[in-house]
Amino acid sequence: xxxxxxxxDEINRFVADKGWYDEGSAYPxxxxxxxxxxxxxxxxxxxxxQFADAPRDTAALAGELAxxxxxxxxxxxxxDINLEQAILDKLKVNYGRSxx
Numbered sequence: 001x002x003x004x005x006x007x008x009d010e011i012n013r014f015v016a017d018k019g020w021y022d023e024g025s026a027y028p029x030x031x032x033x034x035x036x037x038x039x040x041x042x043x044x045x046x047x048x049x050q051f052a053d054a055p056r057d058t059a060a061l062a063g064e065l066a067x068x069x070x071x072x073x074x075x076x077x078x079x080d081i082n083l084e085q086a087i088l089d090k091l092k093v094n095y096g097r098s099x100x
Contacts, residue, residue, distance in 0.1 A: 004084045008073045015074065034075045041067040 002010070012021075020027045027033075044064045048055040055061040076083040 004073065007069075008077050008083075011070050011074055012077060029074065029078065031075060031078045034071050034078060038068060038071045038075060041071060 015021055015029060018027075019025055020029050041064060045061065045068065048057070048061045048064065073083060075081075076086070
């Protein structure tokens with residue numbers, strides 16, 4: 001098992017290997033572009049539930065979830081956000097909230 005830092009490092013290794021961090025890349029890895037990619041991939045998750053209460057293809061859904069996570073980890077990296085701490089901080093805030 002890997003932690004968020006290790007997963008982020010692996011994602012960055014992949015992106016660098018593809019040349020997407022290079023200047024002039026056809027796929028610039030800017031925070032704006034990655035944020036858009038998070039939203040696009042999240043929408044693809046919804047396709048698995050369109051007209052159905054459960055996904056028909058859980059392997060394909062897992063791939064979409066992984067795409068969202070990959071972009072999310074990369075966005076946190078690009079913006080120098082400690083995602084682990086951000087998650088813990090948000091959980092603390094949410095424990096104090098009421099949804100009633």
